[in-house]
Amino acid sequence: MSAPSLSTSPTTAAPVAAPHRRAALYVAEHQFRSMLNYKWTVVMVGVGTPLFYLLGIGLGLATLLDADLASGPGGPVPYVVFVAPALLASATVSVATEEFTYTVMSGFKWRRVFWGINATPVEPGSIVSGLVIAVAARMAFGSLLYLALMLAFGAVGDLWTVWLLPLVGVLGGLAFGLPLLAYASTLKDDNGQFAAVQRFVFTPLFLFSGTFYPLETLPSALHWIGWISPLWHASELGRVLSYGAVKPAWVTAVHVLVLLAFAIGGWLIARRTFTRRLR
Amino acid sequence: MVHAQSLTKKYGDFTAVDGIDFEVAPGESFGLLGPNGAGKSTTMRMVGAVSSRTGGDLSVLGLDPDTHGPQIRAQLGVVPQEDNLDAELKVRDNLIVYGRYFGLSRAVCAARADELLDFAQLTEKAQAKVDDLSGGMKRRLTIARALINTPRVLMLDEPTTGLDPQARHVLWDRLFRLKEQGTTLVVTTHYMDEAEQLCDRLVVVDHGRIMAEGSPAALIREHSSREVVELRFGSTRNAAVAAELEGVGDRIEVLPDRILIYTPSGEDALEHVSRAGLHPTTSLVRRASLEDVFLRLTGRSLIE
Ligand SMILES: Nc1ncnc2c1ncn2[C@@H]1O[C@H](COP(=O)(O)OP(=O)(O)O)[C@@H](O)[C@H]1O
Ligand SMILES: [Mg+2]
Numbered sequence: 001m002s003a004p005s006l007s008t009s010p011t012t013a014a015p016v017a018a019p020h021r022r023a024a025l026y027v028a029e030h031q032f033r034s035m036l037n038y039k040w041t042v043v044m045v046g047v048g049t050p051l052f053y054l055l056g057i058g059l060g061l062a063t064l065l066d067a068d069l070a071s072g073p074g075g076p077v078p079y080v081v082f083v084a085p086a087l088l089a090s091a092t093v094s095v096a097t098e099e100f101t102y103t104v105m106s107g108f109k110w111r112r113v114f115w116g117i118n119a120t121p122v123e124p125g126s127i128v129s130g131l132v133i134a135v136a137a138r139m140a141f142g143s144l145l146y147l148a149l150m151l152a153f154g155a156v157g158d159l160w161t162v163w164l165l166p167l168v169g170v171l172g173g174l175a176f177g178l179p180l181l182a183y184a185s186t187l188k189d190d191n192g193q194f195a196a197v198q199r200f201v202f203t204p205l206f207l208f209s210g211t212f213y214p215l216e217t218l219p220s221a222l223h224w225i226g227w228i229s230p231l232w233h234a235s236e237l238g239r240v241l242s243y244g245a246v247k248p249a250w251v252t253a254v255h256v257l258v259l260l261a262f263a264i265g266g267w268l269i270a271r272r273t274f275t276r277r278l279r
Numbered sequence: 280m281v282h283a284q285s286l287t288k289k290y291g292d293f294t295a296v297d298g299i300d301f302e303v304a305p306g307e308s309f310g311l312l313g314p315n316g317a318g319k320s321t322t323m324r325m326v327g328a329v330s331s332r333t334g335g336d337l338s339v340l341g342l343d344p345d346t347h348g349p350q351i352r353a354q355l356g357v358v359p360q361e362d363n364l365d366a367e368l369k370v371r372d373n374l375i376v377y378g379r380y381f382g383l384s385r386a387v388c389a390a391r392a393d394e395l396l397d398f399a400q401l402t403e404k405a406q407a408k409v410d411d412l413s414g415g416m417k418r419r420l421t422i423a424r425a426l427i428n429t430p431r432v433l434m435l436d437e438p439t440t441g442l443d444p445q446a447r448h449v450l451w452d453r454l455f456r457l458k459e460q461g462t463t464l465v466v467t468t469h470y471m472d473e474a475e476q477l478c479d480r481l482v483v484v485d486h487g488r489i490m491a492e493g494s495p496a497a498l499i500r501e502h503s504s505r506e507v508v509e510l511r512f513g514s515t516r517n518a519a520v521a522a523e524l525e526g527v528g529d530r531i532e533v534l535p536d537r538i539l540i541y542t543p544s545g546e547d548a549l550e551h552v553s554r555a556g557l558h559p560t561t562s563l564v565r566r567a568s569l570e571d572v573f574l575r576l577t578g579r580s581l582i583e
Contacts, residue, residue, distance in 0.1 A: 026379045033376060034367050112363035118329055119357040120380035120428075121349035279329060 023122040027130020028137070030113070031103075035138065042138060049094075050146040053087050054080065054153045069214060072157045072243040084155040085238025086211040086231075088146040088165060089172040092139040093231050096177025097202050099135040101194040104184040107131075114278065124274040128181070132267065135177065136170050143169030150242075157243025164241045172234025175259040176202075178266025185273040205229045210236065233258045280305055280432050280463050281326055285335035288321050288487075295321045297487035298335060303432070308464040310478030312471065312569060314581050318487040319467035320360050323436045326465065328352050340431060353381060356425030360436040360467075362417050364409045364424070371396060371405040374424055381428040388427070395423035399453065415446025419453060432463045439473060451476055469581050471569035483573055490576040495569055502575045503567040504529045506545040510538045510552065510559040520557060527551045532574060539574075541567070 035042060058080040068076035107114040107127075117127055143166035149155075156162045180197065187193060208225045209215065209232035215223055226232035237255040239245035281303040288296040296318040303309040311319045324330035325337060328344035328351040337344055339351045364373050371392050378388035396402045399419040404412060412420065418438065425433060438454070439447040454477055458464060468474050474481050475495045483490045483498070491498055508528070512520045514536055521533045528542030528551075542548040545564030552559070573581050 020382045022382070023380070026382075029379060030365075030376050033372065034365070037367050111366055112361070113365050115359065116363040116365070116377070116424075117380060119327060119352060119355075119359065120377070121353040121382070122380050123349060279331065 020121070023126035024129035024133060027117065027122065027127050028133035030117075031131060031134030032137075035134065042141070045095075046091075046142040046145045047149075049091055050087065050149045054084065054149055054155060057083055058153055058155065070239070070243075070245060072245060074157075074244075077157055077243050078155075080153065080155045081157050081243050082239065083212060084146075084150045084153075085165060085168070085242040086235035088143055088150070088169050089231055089234035089238055090206050090211055091142050091146055092169040092173030093176045093202065093205075093234075095135065095139050095142060096173045096180060097194075097198055099138065100131075100177040100181040101184050101197065102190075103131070103135075104181060105187065105190050105194070108185070108277065109189070114274075118278045124278045125271045127278075128267065128270050128274050131181070132174065132178070136174060139170045139173040140166055158241070161241040161244070165238055168234055168238045168241060171256075171259045171263065172230055172237075175230035175234065175262035175266075178263050178270060180266070182266050182269035182273055185270055185277060205231045230259060230262050280307075280340060281309075281465065282338045283322075283326070283335065284337075286322070286325065286332055286337055287334035288318070288325060288330070289333040295487055296325070299482070299484070299487070299489045301482050301489065301492070303463065303465055305463055306461045308458050308466065308477055308479045310474045310481035311465075311467040311484050312469070312474040312478075312481050312573070312581075313467075313484035314469050314573075314579070316486075317469075317484045319469075319484060320436055321487075322484075323357075323434055323465070323467060327355060327357050327434060353428065354431045356428065356430030356433040358418075358421050358425045358433070358435040358438060360440070362421050364417060364420060366409045368409070369405070370401060370407050370409060370412070370420060373409060373420065374427055377424045378427040383428065391427050391429075395426055398426075398456075399423040400449070413446070415442050415449060418442065418446070418450055422450075422453065426457075432465060433457065434465045436467050437469070438466065439468075439470070447473075471573070471581060474569055483569075483576060485573075485577050485579075491572065498569060498572045499567050501572075503571040504541040505543050505567060506541075506548075507565050507567050507571060508540040508542060508545045508548045508552075509561075509563045509565065510540070511536065511561045512538070512557075512559050523555060523557065524552065527555075534580070539571070541571070 062079040065079050069079060070077055070082040114127055118124065146169070147162070147165050205225070208218065208222065209229035210226050211231070215226040215232060233255040236245070237252065237259070240247065240252050284300050285298045286296060287294065287298050299322065311322060313319055321330065325332050325344065326339055328339065328348040331345055340354055342351050344351055365376065368376060374392035374395060375385065375388040378391055379385070383391070396405055399422060401416060401420060401423065404416065409417065409420070422435070439450055442450065454464065464477065466477050478495060480494050482492045491502060493501065517533055517538055521531055521538050524531055524538070524540065528540040528548045530541040532539040540548045549562060549564065570581055
């Protein structure tokens, strides 16, 4: 009933498999399989959020606003054009608040799958990379849906550069998400820390870092919230690409650099915390 | 296959594994028998190249875990003490996903998965959710998963702890089959019957140290008489009665609930007892086991 050779006899030398470079992809593949369990959530959130925001703002809020909040090279732009890139960025950041928190707790504690992977040739750093790949893919998917709806709603200004918006979405999501991943991987238990991140980090940033109105509208004492917020940097970068928001090139460069610094810094720390925990 | 010398693991000031030496030969079924907290899992993690040693030498499949962790893990099958199957995936998908981590193609993973489901007697459950499996089935699935990469050594950390007797026997039967095929097994357990059943050779560990080493039969021969008489007089009287039994058999152990007389012949010892005018509430003659070896070596029972 059982196959002739279930495990190699110790005399036949098994090939000494080298640690393979595709390890991170195997982890990502595993994550995708898990995501299939909540594929409808991914799709509904991906389509629903932009649809409701764009409809609500385009049909409702925007009609009440007289003031021109922002302008591109060709003069003032409609409110929905101003707000759409920031909404796209907050959508990916919102994905990060789920995937880089509960998924991590599940891997270490609830489902314990990281410990299973740990016993294979895959190194802890590759587990991190695999998670990042899978979540970045989900962010890219959400961003593309957002972009498609923005185009459908006419919520874009510059058709030449707007295609880069999903990239900004992913970068913004990772800039917020990877430090969060590093933090989540140090937690032995979820005693409401993740809900606190949602309530006391994500929501304030969403409301106070230039999503719905330019940061300059706030009292200058509060501007720092934007400066340290990956969400603000991603939103501002998105506005440059979406409708050509007018600003000096160095400011755009700073946005990119800050986002990269958050993402890379978080990634490196997460690699260390994963390694320390699993080894 | 495994060669450990003065292997040590410290957590801060606490020494979990305290300079142990052992050797595992190809095709052998090697065991670590010891109570909870003896350092068995810690040793398994060091051999499994997921935890670095604090001191000593360790070579697994001829490689040093400190420098060749991935290469070692590629050739091991690991059944951890605590199952970590992916409850979000179906039974068969658990095997396939795991095989991918060893760099196997999807086709190879699928073929192996079907073979191993058959071996683990889980073919009917292939599409079931992991959470719908019984404890014994989960354990068999974990063993199947550990075999997906055709490992050279299969490591099992307390394979049957928490299982009911029937499930244990089914699992042992599967492990015998692997043994017959020449698979090298490294097993930890705190059940002496499991150690006797599965291990060709074992070390008895306590507090991170090796107390004795040998085949189950040799250990029993060396550290115990052939037979054991178990007498119960009620917990309040045991100690007093034991004093009166002085000189019967080779040696007497007084446990909280019973007295053990170690003797070459249980019948003779029992006769002695009744001639002395003592009437235990229950008496039993049995063959000596690894439990007795452990008691002799440490003064404690394996399962407290
Ligand atoms: N990560 C750790 N940090 C600190 N102490 C540990 C850790 N892992 C195990 N120990 C301690 O080491 C000792 C041996 O543990 P373990 O190897 O799990 O024993 P066993 O598997 O034989 O029951 C125990 O006292 C345990 O509390
Ligand atoms: Mg243990």
